[in-house]
Amino acid sequence: MLQMNVNSGLGAAPNGAFARTLAQLPEGESGVLDRLDLPDDIARRLMELGFLPGHIIVPARSAPGGEPRVYRVDGSEVALRRETASHLILRPKNL
């Protein structure tokens, strides 16, 4: 497991009121990626597409039924299934 934790210590306390993972982030709101809770090779593949710790991600439209959803990240649009998005951990908002 590769845990890309750029600012270790800061993203520790999960806040129930805010989206903790990308899958929980509502359409149109933005979140900052903290780490990818995925096996190394998959995390690298997503990082190459722009899902890097510290990058801003905005959920856009989805297929009917809510998934897969398109995410705006690093200048492009990439669709992920909810299952994958739920492993992308966001930084708490108030920090």
Add this chain to the structure above:
Amino acid sequence: MSDCHSCAGCAVAEAPPSLQKGARPHVVAIIGPPNSGKSTLFNRLTGLRQKVANFPGVTVEQRVGKARMQQHHDVVLVDLPGVYSLNPRSEDEQVTRDVLAGAMPGIPKPDAVLLILDCTNLGRHLVLAAPILSLKLPTLVILNMADDLKSRGGHVDTAELASELGSPVALISASKGQGVEKVFQFMEGTSGGTTSLTPPRVELPILQDIPRCRQWAHDVGTGAAYRAPAPPIWTRRLDSVFLHPIAGPLIFLLVVAGVFQTIFKGAKPMMDGLQDLIQTSGQWIEHVLPASIFRSLLVDGIWSGVGAVIVFLPQILLLFLFIGILEDSGYLARAALIADRTMAKFGLQGKSFIPLISAYACAVPAIMATRTIENKRDRLATILIAPFMTCSARLPVYTLIIAAFLADRPILGHFFGAQAAALLGLYVLGFVAAVMTAKLLKSSILKSERVPFVLEMPPYRWPTLRSLSLRLIDRSKVFLHRAGTVILLVIVVLWVLENLPVKNGQPPEIADSFAGMIGHAVEPVIKPLGFNWKIGIGLVSSIAAREVIVGTLGTIYGKEGTSESMGLRQALRSDLSPGGAIALLVFFAFAMQCMSTMAVVRRETGGWKWPVLQFSYMTFLAYLCALIANEVVRSGVFS
């Protein structure tokens, strides 16, 4: 060269041609991330002087073409798969690495590299420049989509970027052809051997560290005064319609229905016309040539056999035109997104949808269309189940048997009778077999939970006539090549089997021919299905193409060999039990009776392993289900 201020290391090509006749060709590799316009540039540079194959032993497509130089010999261009990095995690990245290192058998080490990047997303695409520049090959950094960058208010200083990277930089629009002359100038320079390598001014990052590479790309972009363009407004507007919760799926269904309607109804007049043309010209040849064994081979064998395959060309071309428009416009990615949830239920993904729909016309183009699926296991699963979809070649067989054995009682008024219901049932049967097989494959040998579904959404673009026509020409070449080689061979062999041994200078009765002998030989095996030796001959002949069985049965029974032939229907009714008829339908629904499909699966999977496995599995399933069908009908469950 005043117009080419950015070509820092791109010398004027005045040197005499360094390559003599027979010398090693000058090889240039094109590399870029997916959606960077790599194929468009490749097509621009090579036009029709290109061929598609597979890299040896792998499923990765290899496109090699020639670009015509003014002052030097033709340059050999190798189009590499779209990759984001050279870290060899996938087959694509491994192949790219091997080719660039000169380690790919059959392809000489490239003398120069064209690195194509989408300049509307330069920050992310520049990441690939780091591993490419570290190879220390003469490299032209091509910033594509210059027109989009400009119209959306972006900017980049190419001269500054060139001096940072130590490589020439060309700002182009591959689809419009703007700036392509700079690419030619670069290749003239490298084939003249006048390009000197300049080390990059910026230090290259550690390639394994993706966040650092991304930071490096950002810094290089900032150094070149890169200003990212505004978001594509039209893409956002169109997505709000095409991905609308209600309008989106409706448009999707309309598109699918449109594709279906066109490939079946729209192609019909052309297919009928072609059929007539083949028949008339066959009769003309028969009329012109003296009666001989060769005339029989030419007219009854080659002409009608190859004709039976060529007839599908209009349908296949229309299908590829549709897929081409969908893919080039960017809608295919949206369709894949909408279809993904449904396809996921069968263990597949959204990108499998269009190839599977195409398979209703013909499995051959469907299997070629799976190239858009990057995930190798998903692609293989799609290839393996595509031949279960009810293709057009099954229709003549279905029509003949259904019409011969089933009275057309109305079920839902005039429009939906018993015969239509039977036909629909066969479509459903094929679909169910495909879905079950997909589930089986994805839960066993092709399990791929570790690879997540990732789909990049390209901006919408107008498809260009040039790209569409090149694709059509390429695909029809592949299809006709199949019809012209594999099918021709099978047809000749079948003709020989049906017309030998010669008795008293005359071809034998079909029962006494080699084909008849084979029919008799397989009779014990197919008897439990309710088939006699005549059907056996038909089954053997249909290996060339499914609908060939109709013509063969016509010959055997001495009747007109078409599915409308009343005589043939009558003959079948008296020779085949109802159980055998149902079993025959079931057999054709499942069996992989198609040499073209086998040949294309071999080509696309890079070996015989998968087509042989697929053929065995489908034949086994066909036999088993036909046996069950025959037994059930015979035991009188339905009477």
